[in-house]
Amino acid sequence: MSTPEVTASPLLGQPLLTDEDRARSHDRSRVQHARRQRRRWRLMWLLVGPGILAMLGENDGPSMIAYASDGAQYGLGFFVPFIPILFAMAYVCQEMCMRVGAVTHRGYGELVLQRYGRVWGWFGAGDLTLTNLVTLIAEFVSIRVGLSYFHLGAGVAVALGLVLVVFTLSGGRYWRWERIVLGLALFNGLFLVAAILVKPHVGALVGSFDFTPFPGGGFNTLLLLLASTIGATVTPWMIFFQQSASADKGMTPTDVGHGRYDTAAGAVLAAVFGIGALVAGAALLSHNGSGIQGFAGAGFPAALKHVAGNAAGAVFALGLIEAGGVAILTISASTAYAAGECVGVSHSFNSSPRNAAVFYAANIGVALLAAVVILIPGAPLLSIALNANVLATVLLPVSLVLMVMLANDRGLMGAWVNKRSTNVIGIAVIAFVGLCGAAYGIDSFLQTVHLIGS
């Protein structure tokens, strides 16, 4: 770690204190005070954050467009019950991340690198950087689409995204960053408002929980929908983010119970808001998805305006801006954590930019790089946006396998290792994600090279 902030502790035999320690200790003092005073809601308020941010951060622009596309093309049927199942899968993965972060006080990237070797650590960071960059481009596309409803251009989208990143980083405190992003993330509920504004048939919504009608169309289309919907729910950046953020927040094994509530609350909110986007998109089903042709998912707000009125279109557009904005903050943060952890330098929001230059540079740099891409004239933005989730799904199994290995590492986790049931579910999730991603990748490739018919 950087030395300038370090001061000698006055207590003999106690560790040296850094500014990062001081800030984290301040946060922990409030948690301990609330716990001593048995103030349950206060304790919950202090300990929520990483779980909700990971889940609502993943309800990002491409994900909400994917859900709305599912609704517009296939109606409520299969996908309404499928989304909660996917978020239940996400809960299993993210609970492991939170638990490993709280018990070891270390991020995913550094643990993989130190425990299993540099090759696996750098592979993971490479996967993350690639998927994060592609996804960040998609987030800027999402903001641009939302703003275009209000006749604002790409320049405003870029400025808005970058200002958000710089503003949230400016405080030099994890707590401040987390609370600002949490406040913004709650506006993901705009998709629920959009769903209400399209006046869905409640009976049809409830009836859709029997998984029917099953989506029609070609095998490849179904695989694409499955892969992109899975990619809208569980991704590599969430794994890096929640473990690192739990450690940065200062969570300890005594907080694991609250961490589970936090993760579960995030999963429930994300599933409800995701279904909201799907229901809003389903309003376009009877219109044959007319509005989404050409500009594909990008035309959703305008199409909704024609079907359900200006308010529904405007709320959906604002939702896309929010979803893109929050995801830019969380995905940039996950890149920054990974960069700091793999290089082996300070990687905390509680460190100053002077003492954590790599962390802050990666955070701003990756967002800046994605922003530059969307300003390139003629760049295939929509294709990038639609393929971002698929790429994340394909690369996810390696990250998940290493996460399960960490969560079963008794040398690191002691009594907090996975239970047998968690391992069974975790392995089933990995197998399902891997099969869907691989099936789509292989099937699409064979069609592209004309080895099989479409």
Place this chain on the structure above:
Amino acid sequence: MSPETPTTGAVDTPAAIRERDLQAQERHEDELIMHLERDQFVVETSRPVPRAPLSARAIAGLWALRVFVVLVSLMVIYTFVEQLH
């Protein structure tokens, strides 16, 4: 370490003021240390954890998964590029 600043009855000389400030700072640092678990300190988390022994089967499995994932990723990227045309 005394919890209270000693009262000497003497006037506040610069040296006495410095001493009081130092003691206040020390008390503050003591309190900070109490709120963190020992393995939460930056100086502790900066120490690498020992390398875990992986069996040959585990290493082979990880490599097989890695190669498979890279191959499928290349297929997805190739398809994506072809679709652009």
